[in-house]
Amino acid sequence: MQSLLERIVAIVGEGNVLTGDDVAQRRVDWMSGASCRAGAIVRPADTDELARVMRLCHAVAQPVVTHGGLTGLVHGGEASPDELAISLERMTAIEAIDPIGGSMTVQAGIALQTVQEAAAEHDLQFALDLGARGSCTIGGNIATNAGGVRVIRYGMMRQQVLGLEAVLADGSVVSSMNRMLKNNAGYDLKQLFIGSEGTLGIVTRAVLRLQPRMTSERTALVACPDFDGVTGLLRHLGRTLGGSLGTFEVMWRNHYALLTEESGRNTPPLPARWPFYAIVESLGSDDAANVAQFSAALESALEAGLIEDAVLAQSDAQRQGIWDIREDIEGLIDNLSPLFTFDVSLPIPDMADYADALERRIGERWPEGRMVIFGHLGDGNLHVSVGVGSGDPQTRRDVEQIVYGPLAELGGSISAEHGIGLEKRDYLPLSRTPGEIALMRTLKQALDPKGLLNRHKILAAEE
Amino acid sequence: MQSLLERIVAIVGEGNVLTGDDVAQRRVDWMSGASCRAGAIVRPADTDELARVMRLCHAVAQPVVTHGGLTGLVHGGEASPDELAISLERMTAIEAIDPIGGSMTVQAGIALQTVQEAAAEHDLQFALDLGARGSCTIGGNIATNAGGVRVIRYGMMRQQVLGLEAVLADGSVVSSMNRMLKNNAGYDLKQLFIGSEGTLGIVTRAVLRLQPRMTSERTALVACPDFDGVTGLLRHLGRTLGGSLGTFEVMWRNHYALLTEESGRNTPPLPARWPFYAIVESLGSDDAANVAQFSAALESALEAGLIEDAVLAQSDAQRQGIWDIREDIEGLIDNLSPLFTFDVSLPIPDMADYADALERRIGERWPEGRMVIFGHLGDGNLHVSVGVGSGDPQTRRDVEQIVYGPLAELGGSISAEHGIGLEKRDYLPLSRTPGEIALMRTLKQALDPKGLLNRHKILAAEE
Numbered sequence: 001m002q003s004l005l006e007r008i009v010a011i012v013g014e015g016n017v018l019t020g021d022d023v024a025q026r027r028v029d030w031m032s033g034a035s036c037r038a039g040a041i042v043r044p045a046d047t048d049e050l051a052r053v054m055r056l057c058h059a060v061a062q063p064v065v066t067h068g069g070l071t072g073l074v075h076g077g078e079a080s081p082d083e084l085a086i087s088l089e090r091m092t093a094i095e096a097i098d099p100i101g102g103s104m105t106v107q108a109g110i111a112l113q114t115v116q117e118a119a120a121e122h123d124l125q126f127a128l129d130l131g132a133r134g135s136c137t138i139g140g141n142i143a144t145n146a147g148g149v150r151v152i153r154y155g156m157m158r159q160q161v162l163g164l165e166a167v168l169a170d171g172s173v174v175s176s177m178n179r180m181l182k183n184n185a186g187y188d189l190k191q192l193f194i195g196s197e198g199t200l201g202i203v204t205r206a207v208l209r210l211q212p213r214m215t216s217e218r219t220a221l222v223a224c225p226d227f228d229g230v231t232g233l234l235r236h237l238g239r240t241l242g243g244s245l246g247t248f249e250v251m252w253r254n255h256y257a258l259l260t261e262e263s264g265r266n267t268p269p270l271p272a273r274w275p276f277y278a279i280v281e282s283l284g285s286d287d288a289a290n291v292a293q294f295s296a297a298l299e300s301a302l303e304a305g306l307i308e309d310a311v312l313a314q315s316d317a318q319r320q321g322i323w324d325i326r327e328d329i330e331g332l333i334d335n336l337s338p339l340f341t342f343d344v345s346l347p348i349p350d351m352a353d354y355a356d357a358l359e360r361r362i363g364e365r366w367p368e369g370r371m372v373i374f375g376h377l378g379d380g381n382l383h384v385s386v387g388v389g390s391g392d393p394q395t396r397r398d399v400e401q402i403v404y405g406p407l408a409e410l411g412g413s414i415s416a417e418h419g420i421g422l423e424k425r426d427y428l429p430l431s432r433t434p435g436e437i438a439l440m441r442t443l444k445q446a447l448d449p450k451g452l453l454n455r456h457k458i459l460a461a462e463e
Numbered sequence: 464m465q466s467l468l469e470r471i472v473a474i475v476g477e478g479n480v481l482t483g484d485d486v487a488q489r490r491v492d493w494m495s496g497a498s499c500r501a502g503a504i505v506r507p508a509d510t511d512e513l514a515r516v517m518r519l520c521h522a523v524a525q526p527v528v529t530h531g532g533l534t535g536l537v538h539g540g541e542a543s544p545d546e547l548a549i550s551l552e553r554m555t556a557i558e559a560i561d562p563i564g565g566s567m568t569v570q571a572g573i574a575l576q577t578v579q580e581a582a583a584e585h586d587l588q589f590a591l592d593l594g595a596r597g598s599c600t601i602g603g604n605i606a607t608n609a610g611g612v613r614v615i616r617y618g619m620m621r622q623q624v625l626g627l628e629a630v631l632a633d634g635s636v637v638s639s640m641n642r643m644l645k646n647n648a649g650y651d652l653k654q655l656f657i658g659s660e661g662t663l664g665i666v667t668r669a670v671l672r673l674q675p676r677m678t679s680e681r682t683a684l685v686a687c688p689d690f691d692g693v694t695g696l697l698r699h700l701g702r703t704l705g706g707s708l709g710t711f712e713v714m715w716r717n718h719y720a721l722l723t724e725e726s727g728r729n730t731p732p733l734p735a736r737w738p739f740y741a742i743v744e745s746l747g748s749d750d751a752a753n754v755a756q757f758s759a760a761l762e763s764a765l766e767a768g769l770i771e772d773a774v775l776a777q778s779d780a781q782r783q784g785i786w787d788i789r790e791d792i793e794g795l796i797d798n799l800s801p802l803f804t805f806d807v808s809l810p811i812p813d814m815a816d817y818a819d820a821l822e823r824r825i826g827e828r829w830p831e832g833r834m835v836i837f838g839h840l841g842d843g844n845l846h847v848s849v850g851v852g853s854g855d856p857q858t859r860r861d862v863e864q865i866v867y868g869p870l871a872e873l874g875g876s877i878s879a880e881h882g883i884g885l886e887k888r889d890y891l892p893l894s895r896t897p898g899e900i901a902l903m904r905t906l907k908q909a910l911d912p913k914g915l916l917n918r919h920k921i922l923a924a925e926e
Binding site: 098099100101102103123144145147151152153155156158159168172173174175176177178179180181182183184185186187188189191192194195196200211212213214231234235238239240241242243244283284285286289292293296345346347348349376378379380381411412413414415416417418419420424428431432433435436437438439440442443445446447458459 | 561562563564565566586607608610614615616618619621622631635636637638639640641642643644645646647648649650651652654655657658659663674675676677694697698701702703704705706707746747748749752755756759808809810811812839841842843844874875876877878879880881882883887891894895896898899900901902903905906908909910921922
């Protein structure tokens, strides 16, 4: 690797090839705090430098791992000593903003929050939002097809990308920097790189879609009498709020109760006595009209028996108080540690039975075990948190079997928004058919025949 | 081919392999009325039959052309006597509807309108809509990534597909029938088949996304003083209507005047004296609230000088009268015949200059020539209609040069929603980079190495 690194230094400059302690002190997993073990970290300044680096790597079959903000949850950033990490941390430019067409052109290393703020300066919004906004990068958001709390209204990252540029394994550059909403001139190549976790190419630049900014965001917490109430409410709000429904997050009682009355960590805006709680938001431009429409929708839901009670936040503090319950990951860690978290999706009508069976099976196996659930229910996405008293790998695998096992029959997914990475790789056949996995391998082979990009992520090496 | 056909008859049955007159009487191009020239038309009953047919074809390298509703505009359905046409006309079943999760599972040969109507029966909507709804099929909509008049609100066909199943060139079946909004378990393979015009696989089934049905559709025709008014109005309505803005269709004065005052074909709701006219729609669930919000938005646009005048349709008849102008393709054919039509996209800020230059260049070359423009402006999509007195192929190529030529520099596209097919294939390099075209070839080679599926469509054979 040494002579390769010397040639890479000649491209990116001495200060941009990190080795030794500069590598080890970098954390590649914010949950475990694990250190980077890559042979070196290379920080190109632009697409051209990266392309030249990749041509060198390709010539000598040097594998690489791409690093964005390192906020992933499936060990996608892990690298071994025989791999180089490619960090896009120097590629953070905003190249152009078109407020009329509604687009922003950026380098892939830029942080999500920086993009959100730049859009807001033009009275527009970038619609993707998630907790890691300050650290995660647009390139990482693209590579993982990030989700978050606004998917029900604006879709996932895939829907926010108009065009992109990627460097392939052999160092060739595919520039597909489309700026229009509509472009049917041949294959839509950007789709290959969105959500493929860096295994087919390294995203270097992107054209992002900007949306009109909604100035009125209204938040309510509601309690539902049963799961039919939850799904009935989802349909009711979809119909009555139309394009204004911005969030539909559901907490099972076990989740809500744990983080409010049981632990005392958060003040419950509603007592923890009903089986389901939903955070719903209505987005509009005229606040008075938005409040009127939202209040009427909640009132008719109450009359129809879809909800038992509701609190419409009257201040930013109240709004934050509601979200604090939903976002209190520390509360989960404190109470369920060692904590196993899961990100699954399944057809909404099957969710209640799935959750009940999960709780039962965990209780049977670990009488002291505990499971709580919240999720982006409107998107079919549940986050399952489990604590069974032990954090060892075999226990984790046992819990995984219970959580992932039923998904195959339900047509669910072992990953709604976090991706596969290394963590879920062995379970991929639960969610994808043999034909799908064969086609994934065909694509990987076609684009990266030497297997240099994010080795062993998503797909295991063929036996 | 004869012995192959006998073996295919054994799979699909005698009545489902059409030859001779039964082939010739079928029209593959609704605009020209051209006859089908395929060696035979094969009509499988289901995925399994099609897979078996394709395994036979693959074994003897028999090329095929897939037929949906045959409403395309780029000669995608053309077949030569040495090709078989595969028609999905018998595969029209609705297999399942999930009103809670919001999805419908169908076979690919079903007509768009049938899907729309089935969704409406569950008080839901299928959001794709376009003029050919009665004839075009879901499989064709997927293969061409169809657009239409609701893209600004709901996106193109790509956004309406949750999962699909496809038969590959070798007869293997890729079943990727995901039903959730979120599924990041590995590569999102459906994207390969959406918009690739049947060149990578034959779509046989799909899971479609259903949306809440909007019961209030309000339509206005407005006149803008200049192009800044048009783009200002687009931003203004995006902000003030938020998720309710359902349509933003613009007619240049030349288009509006021709089809109203000049030809007398349609009654002009507003005099034809301003440079731009827009049809805008606001979609809501509460009609009174929708009208109030829409009226207020138009009023403030008037005050801000973005529009000169506006008519808010007060009845279905008035609404239809407005749409009749926009949809009067016969009027274009009558007045510009022989008519050349084009479907392009480009960054919105560049549109006015592009249109002006086009009109000037056509006028210089053909003093009697005429060009009119309308389009889904909010999507960056213009439809250009040109009549220069001659319909011969060389004249068409001359006009194409003028229409497509400037798009390369502007980063525009030679096809916004119609696809490439055979018609635009030679111009693909104007809209796509060499790196992109090389990657398209890589994909085609990986999925269809014998080149059997929709031969020569999108990509020419390599020289």
